[in-house]
Amino acid sequence: MLIREWFVRLALALVLLSTQMATTADSPDIVLELAGQLTGADHESYKEVPFDVPAGVKRITVNVSYDRENRTVVDLGIFDPHRFRGWSGGNKATFSLAETDATLSYLPGPLPAGEWTLILGIPNIRTDTVANYRAEVVLEFGMSANSKGFAPSPLNDNADWYRGELHTHTAHSDGSCLRQSGSNGPCPVYKTVEAAVERNLDFVAVTEHNTLSHHQSLNELQMAFDQTVLMSGREITTFYGHANIFGTTEFIDFRVRDHQINSVLQAASQLGAFVYINHPGLPSGEVCMGCGWIAETDYSLIDAVEVVNGSVIDSGAGLLKSPLSGIPFWENLLNTGHKVTAIAGSDNHNADLRSDSGRRTAIGEVTTVVFARTLSQQDLLEGLRSGRAFIDLEGSADRFVELRAEAGGEHALMGETLVVAAGDDIRVTVSAQNTPDATFALYHNGALVNVELDYVRDDDLLETTITLQATGESEWLRAEVVSTQGKVLLMSNAVYVNFLD
Numbered sequence: 257m258l259i260r261e262w263f264v265r266l267a268l269a270l271v272l273l274s275t276q277m278a279t280t281a282d283s284p285d286i287v288l289e290l291a292g293q294l295t296g297a298d299h300e301s302y303k304e305v306p307f308d309v310p311a312g313v314k315r316i317t318v319n320v321s322y323d324r325e326n327r328t329v330v331d332l333g334i335f336d337p338h339r340f341r342g343w344s345g346g347n348k349a350t351f352s353l354a355e356t357d358a359t360l361s362y363l364p365g366p367l368p369a370g371e372w373t374l375i376l377g378i379p380n381i382r383t384d385t386v387a388n389y390r391a392e393v394v395l396e397f398g399m400s401a402n403s404k405g406f407a408p409s410p411l412n413d414n415a416d417w418y419r420g421e422l423h424t425h426t427a428h429s430d431g432s433c434l435r436q437s438g439s440n441g442p443c444p445v446y447k448t449v450e451a452a453v454e455r456n457l458d459f460v461a462v463t464e465h466n467t468l469s470h471h472q473s474l475n476e477l478q479m480a481f482d483q484t485v486l487m488s489g490r491e492i493t494t495f496y497g498h499a500n501i502f503g504t505t506e507f508i509d510f511r512v513r514d515h516q517i518n519s520v521l522q523a524a525s526q527l528g529a530f531v532y533i534n535h536p537g538l539p540s541g542e543v544c545m546g547c548g549w550i551a552e553t554d555y556s557l558i559d560a561v562e563v564v565n566g567s568v569i570d571s572g573a574g575l576l577k578s579p580l581s582g583i584p585f586w587e588n589l590l591n592t593g594h595k596v597t598a599i600a601g602s603d604n605h606n607a608d609l610r611s612d613s614g615r616r617t618a619i620g621e622v623t624t625v626v627f628a629r630t631l632s633q634q635d636l637l638e639g640l641r642s643g644r645a646f647i648d649l650e651g652s653a654d655r656f657v658e659l660r661a662e663a664g665g666e667h668a669l670m671g672e673t674l675v676v677a678a679g680d681d682i683r684v685t686v687s688a689q690n691t692p693d694a695t696f697a698l699y700h701n702g703a704l705v706n707v708e709l710d711y712v713r714d715d716d717l718l719e720t721t722i723t724l725q726a727t728g729e730s731e732w733l734r735a736e737v738v739s740t741q742g743k744v745l746l747m748s749n750a751v752y753v754n755f756l757d
């Protein structure tokens with residue numbers, strides 16, 4: 257009897273089974289395993305399970321399991337060292353909290369160091385029942401936190417091309433749309449998501465000016481929209497230019513002065529973020545305050561450039577050939593040895609806009625199509641970073657363009673680099689799908705390749721191949737698919753030759 261009582265008391269006490277340090281440098285998570293037993297004496301009581309949180313934790317995730325025989329039920333809640341942080345009763349076995357988002361039932365906010373308390377409420381356990389419980393508490397630090405996005409797992413496990421929208425605003429910054437009364441007002445996040453779903457997009461990003469307040473709305477909506485990745489971004493908005501940042505929900509100080517933007521870019525880089533410059537060709541100064549990119553910039557910290565921006569097109573600046581477009585800026589970066597991905601975004605500020613508005617700022621009117629290992633935020637960003645992506649200027653459902661360079665049995669696709677000796681032949685193939693009657697424009701180091709192209713047309717496939725001689729220097733190629741009316745339908749990313757970046 258005495259021995260049994262001692263055993264039960266020992267088991268009831270908090271048992272710290274292990275503290276593990278993960279081995280990868282970018283994921284120094286701590287995993288606490290808390291375990292114990294519940295008995296009939298715990299019926300209709302609240303058990304407190306304390307655990308220590310060190311400074312610097314960015315996300316706390318709790319997974320609880322227990323023996324459910326004999327109708328044992330355990331409810332869950334949590335307190336931080338100072339205050340109540342949420343209660344999910346018996347409706348969730350897993351929950352997480354971070355500064356700007358938390359599982360519903362829980363309160364996002366700072367994660368103070370000190371003793372936190374997991375509460376196990378026990379509405380029922382029979383007198384003669386002994387139930388084991390186990391709580392795994394994962395403490396994430398730094399860049400490992402929040403990079404995966406809000407969906408707990410990929411929404412599609414297939415490696416594939418995915419289409420989406422990378423630049424929108426809602427009421428969390430300056431987005432507005434029709435309210436119930438019919439007047440215009442602050443536009444809730446769900447309308448942006450609904451517009452993206454209507455357009456059959458695989459992903460949509462909400463990129464508010466500097467703030468992070470939209471994360472919890474996206475987190476909440478992601479549960480209902482389980483076929484569309486909702487990406488949390490922000491548009492770092494300075495007096496010297498705008499840049500979108502993805503892959504982190506950490507605050508990054510945007511309050512730079514004297515054209516010095518590198519502190520922002522370095523902070524983003526340290527957080528493992530994906531960073532691109534928005535609408536760089538717009539003017540700056542009183543005519544458009546902070547719009548153009550005039551910051552002193554370490555371009556090695558830039559992943560991409562928004563070469564197509566819906567609001568720039570809608571402003572009447574012309575589609576691509578205008579100096580206000582982002583293309584000259586992007587090409588200049590490539591010509592100076594920076595390998596950066598070209599992407600597009602509508603810059604939508606009104607989620608009610610649809611295709612029939614004729615506006616390129618309607619959500620999904622200009623899309624970025626990216627090859628990703630799965631449909632998840634992390635893999636989409638990895639795909640964008642790799643450059644295996646193209647721009648669809650009409651937001652179609654099915655158009656494709658691919659660019660391929662071959663030499664000496666090796667080949668490179670968009671975003672990849674081919675290494676070739678000076679004087680060797682490079683065979684460059686452009687192919688497009690679902691663009692009947694279109695033609696190609698091929699650019700080499702920013703200049704139009706002025707040769708007659710021979711087309712192979714086979715049902716919905718369009719293809720051409722030309723041969724160039726390698727110069728032995730850094731070179732790059734890109735292609736546009738152009739309609740018979742002269743409209744650019746698709747823009748490829750670059751294939752690089754002998755590029756060192």
Ligand SMILES: [Zn+2]
Nearest residue numbers: 491498534535
């Ligand atoms: Zn902007």
Ligand SMILES: [Zn+2]
Nearest residue numbers: 423425491603
């Ligand atoms: Zn914007």
